[in-house]
Amino acid sequence: MQEAVKANAARALDVEDLSVRYGTSTAVDGVTLAIEPGEVVALLGPSGCGKTTLLRVIAGFVRQAAGRVRVDGATIDHLPPNQRNIGIVFQNYALFPHMTVAENVAYGLRARGLKGPEVEARVSRFLETVQLGGFRERLPRQLSGGQQQRVALARALAIEPSILLLDEPFAALDRNLRLDMQIEIKRLQRTLGLTTILVTHDQDEAMSVADRIAVMHKGKVEQFDTPVAIYDRPQTLFVNGFIGTTNLMNGRVASLQNGRATVALDAGATIELAAPAGLGIGAPVLMSVRPEQLALSAIPGPDAWKVEPGLALPIGAQLVHEARTTDGTFLKIIEPRRAVSNDAVRVYCTLAADARPTLFPRST
Amino acid sequence: MRTMTPPSPDGATSPADGGGKRSVLAEWQLALPLALAFASIFLAPLLMLVGVSFFNDDKITQPGFGQWAKFLGDPFSYKVIADTMLLGLKTVCATIVIGYPLALIYLDASPRLQKVLIFIIVMPLLLSVVVRTFAWIVVLGREGVVNTLLMQFGIISEPLRLLQTELGLVISLTQIEMPLMLLPLISVMSRLDPNLRDASSALGASRWRTLFKVIVPLSMPGLVAGCLLVFASSTTAFISQTVIGGVRLIYLPLLIWQQSLVVFNWPFAAVVSLTLLVSVLTVVSALSYLGRRSGGYVHG
Numbered sequence: 001m002q003e004a005v006k007a008n009a010a011r012a013l014d015v016e017d018l019s020v021r022y023g024t025s026t027a028v029d030g031v032t033l034a035i036e037p038g039e040v041v042a043l044l045g046p047s048g049c050g051k052t053t054l055l056r057v058i059a060g061f062v063r064q065a066a067g068r069v070r071v072d073g074a075t076i077d078h079l080p081p082n083q084r085n086i087g088i089v090f091q092n093y094a095l096f097p098h099m100t101v102a103e104n105v106a107y108g109l110r111a112r113g114l115k116g117p118e119v120e121a122r123v124s125r126f127l128e129t130v131q132l133g134g135f136r137e138r139l140p141r142q143l144s145g146g147q148q149q150r151v152a153l154a155r156a157l158a159i160e161p162s163i164l165l166l167d168e169p170f171a172a173l174d175r176n177l178r179l180d181m182q183i184e185i186k187r188l189q190r191t192l193g194l195t196t197i198l199v200t201h202d203q204d205e206a207m208s209v210a211d212r213i214a215v216m217h218k219g220k221v222e223q224f225d226t227p228v229a230i231y232d233r234p235q236t237l238f239v240n241g242f243i244g245t246t247n248l249m250n251g252r253v254a255s256l257q258n259g260r261a262t263v264a265l266d267a268g269a270t271i272e273l274a275a276p277a278g279l280g281i282g283a284p285v286l287m288s289v290r291p292e293q294l295a296l297s298a299i300p301g302p303d304a305w306k307v308e309p310g311l312a313l314p315i316g317a318q319l320v321h322e323a324r325t326t327d328g329t330f331l332k333i334i335e336p337r338r339a340v341s342n343d344a345v346r347v348y349c350t351l352a353a354d355a356r357p358t359l360f361p362r363s364t
Numbered sequence: 365m366r367t368m369t370p371p372s373p374d375g376a377t378s379p380a381d382g383g384g385k386r387s388v389l390a391e392w393q394l395a396l397p398l399a400l401a402f403a404s405i406f407l408a409p410l411l412m413l414v415g416v417s418f419f420n421d422d423k424i425t426q427p428g429f430g431q432w433a434k435f436l437g438d439p440f441s442y443k444v445i446a447d448t449m450l451l452g453l454k455t456v457c458a459t460i461v462i463g464y465p466l467a468l469i470y471l472d473a474s475p476r477l478q479k480v481l482i483f484i485i486v487m488p489l490l491l492s493v494v495v496r497t498f499a500w501i502v503v504l505g506r507e508g509v510v511n512t513l514l515m516q517f518g519i520i521s522e523p524l525r526l527l528q529t530e531l532g533l534v535i536s537l538t539q540i541e542m543p544l545m546l547l548p549l550i551s552v553m554s555r556l557d558p559n560l561r562d563a564s565s566a567l568g569a570s571r572w573r574t575l576f577k578v579i580v581p582l583s584m585p586g587l588v589a590g591c592l593l594v595f596a597s598s599t600t601a602f603i604s605q606t607v608i609g610g611v612r613l614i615y616l617p618l619l620i621w622q623q624s625l626v627v628f629n630w631p632f633a634a635v636v637s638l639t640l641l642v643s644v645l646t647v648v649s650a651l652s653y654l655g656r657r658s659g660g661y662v663h664g
Contacts, residue, residue: 061562081565088566094559098581107577108567159567 010037010193011072011162013058018067020053020219027053028064029219035212040189040196042210044203046242050219051199055165058197060084071162082111087161091168093152095140101127101151102136108159126154129188146177153185157192164189166198170205182209203243207231215239237360240288247294247331249287250362253279261359263287267325269305269350273357284362291332293355296321296346304348307331323349417634424631431631435639445643448615451530451537452599452647458538459545459594460587466542467549468579485546488539497607500536501527504608528610536608537598544597545590552586553579588655592648599644616640 013035020028028050035041043051056062058069060081068075076084095104105123114122127133130150140148149169156164169185170178186209189196200206206213207227214224215238223235234240241248251265253275261275263285271287279285297304307323310330314320314337321333331349351357420430435441470481488496503509504526511523526532556579564574580587602617609615616636624633 059562059566061565081562082568082570084566085568086566088563090559090563092557092559094557094563096560096564096578096582107564107569111564111567111569111573155567 010195012037012070013163013195013197014068014070014073015054015058016068016070018054018057018069019065020050020057020062021065026219028057030067031216031219031221033214033221033224035195035197037195038193040186040198040209040211042198042200042206042213043216044200044206044213044242045216047201049216051201051216052167054216055088055167055197055199058163059086059088059165085159085161086163086165087156087159088165089149089152089156089167089169091171093140093148093172095148095151095155097140100137100139101132101143104140104151105155105158108155112159122158126158129157130154130184145173146181149173149181150184153188157188157194161194164194164196166196168199168201170200170202178205185209215242217242232356234288234358237286237288240358240360244290245332246288246290247329249289249325249329249331250327251285251287253281253283253285256281261285263359265305266327267305267307267329267349268327269303271303271351271357273359276359276361279359279361286360286362287357288360289351289355289357291320291334292318293352293357294331294333295335295350295352296323296333297348297350298345300348301350304350306347307349309347325349413634413637416631417638419631422627422629422631431629431635435632435635441639444614444616444619445639447613448599448617448640449643449647451533451605451615452595452644454530454534455537455541455598456545456591456594458534459542459590462538463542463545463549463590464587467546467553467583468575470546470550471553482550485543485550487543488541489543493603496540497536497604500532500539500604500608504532504536527608528612530609530613533605533609533613537601537604540601540604541594541598544593548589548593549583549586552589553583556582585655588651591651592655595651596644596648600640616643 013033015031015033015035018028018031019026031050031054033041043054045051053062057064060076060079064077068077070076096107099107102123105126106119109119109122123136124133127136130153132147132150132154135143135147135151140151143151149172166185170181173181182205198206198209210227212224212226213230215222215230217236217238223230223239225233225235230239230243234243240246249265249267251263251271254262254264254270256262256275256279259275260272261279262270262272264270265287273287296307296309300306305325307325310322310324312319312321317337319335319337321335323331323333325331333349416424417431418427418429420426420428466485470478470485473481491499501508505511506523506525506527508526510526511520514520515523526535560578560582561574564578565571569577599615600617602621605613605615606618606621611618616639620633620636620640623629623636
């Protein structure tokens, strides 16, 4: 079925030092993103972080105060939205309620001056692509949420856009349908080789669909990297807290050598780990470590700290422990569930073998 | 109120069902006083009007079809009916031509400007009919604002005759009826999903294409409602028609007034009244039929 849709050449998209201001507030603040041809990039962040505004600038609905947007090196800033050839799927789909499914998909083609049989052929082809061939004459209100989204997708794809923008595309779908649509969009995007930008506040969605994620906060891109790198090596405290769950422990830098720091944790242990630039000896720091990268042990040592075990919740194949350190920090620890466990004597906490803790400067 | 109680096993009606029936009856009874009020205030006079129209003499003593025959046999009647309907249609067209762009401007305005605009739009409704009609006399008169300005700028050398012409009447009715067009139009348009415009634009459509293919079809319910209100209101606007149009422009309301309060021929006045009612209802139902066919897509 996919052979019917020819893959058009994927375009690179460059956002350079882009800023958007609404009155006195800055919605997007100096954002630079270099997006490769055919790549899926998720703009991820809490509401109000500027991700939707950035998408609307790329689509041409919002004018930037500064910066450029380039497609394959050519700036598109001077073009109105109707000359940018960018496909967009809105969160609420924004299907034309007075037109049938086929008329909706044909809308962009007719606006481009295409006529009769050619429009028909393309409408059929793209409705087949999204598996809605039998729904041509339905009105949008006669379709389910997932079907409406597929119509919106077919409508955006039918104009053979250079870039595809998706604004919270899965937010209005229920859980099961969401996964189906994520797979379908990913598959379509692969087949068509379309450069795609996806706005979402759902990190799982960003992780599963995107090749790279730009985590945004207060109008700035905090980190632009692959999902794995963002999870494992968060570069800022915000990214660290926003992606996944984490434990934060207070400490001070005891010594520095060859870019590695020895940190004395307030909980009572010394840990050696990679140091970020700009730390001095004695500097207050936060050590961030994921719950699955901590372990409980019965053996004391210099790199283990004493904890007071609390609740233990079995979640599937895992056991989630809650524990309190001597300095009053609550830790979450995730371990594989074992048949026999001697929790009573395991009162020390250490880093697990493959732990990748991250160090952040702490403002006191 | 229906309850979810299943019927009892032996098939007897459960107490809950009986309660449900009683409450349905009670709801119906609750509407009764209002229904009686409507019947006595609207329906009874209308029936009396119909009754009065079937008398031959102005003392209302001899039943017969004489007045109907007199009215429908006179070519002058048809001219008055046609003039009245045309006046309504011309006012409707003028309010659409001026009102639709105004509604679009309102939609694009900032919330602050919208408040000012809505005040200006509603203003004609806040003024007394007599005051705004006399204001139009001042504006349209021989030495009124319009003529003075046009003469000062040298556009015309002789004052235009606007008072006691249909043009002047349509101009003033357009202003007076404008809120009735704008309010339903704005209420429907502001409920439209703003993303629809963006979607249309992103798909490559020009502003005009977006207007005619998306915004106009989707605002049809408001447009039709506005047309109905403006039509019904301008065809029956007796004071404006008489004061601005003068006695030489004869519309159905003026005819009714002459027959009932000048000549005291109530049966003939009843015939004209019913004719006005039927003509307005015919146009209004035709318009609302068209509206139903095109409407119903808001929030689709």
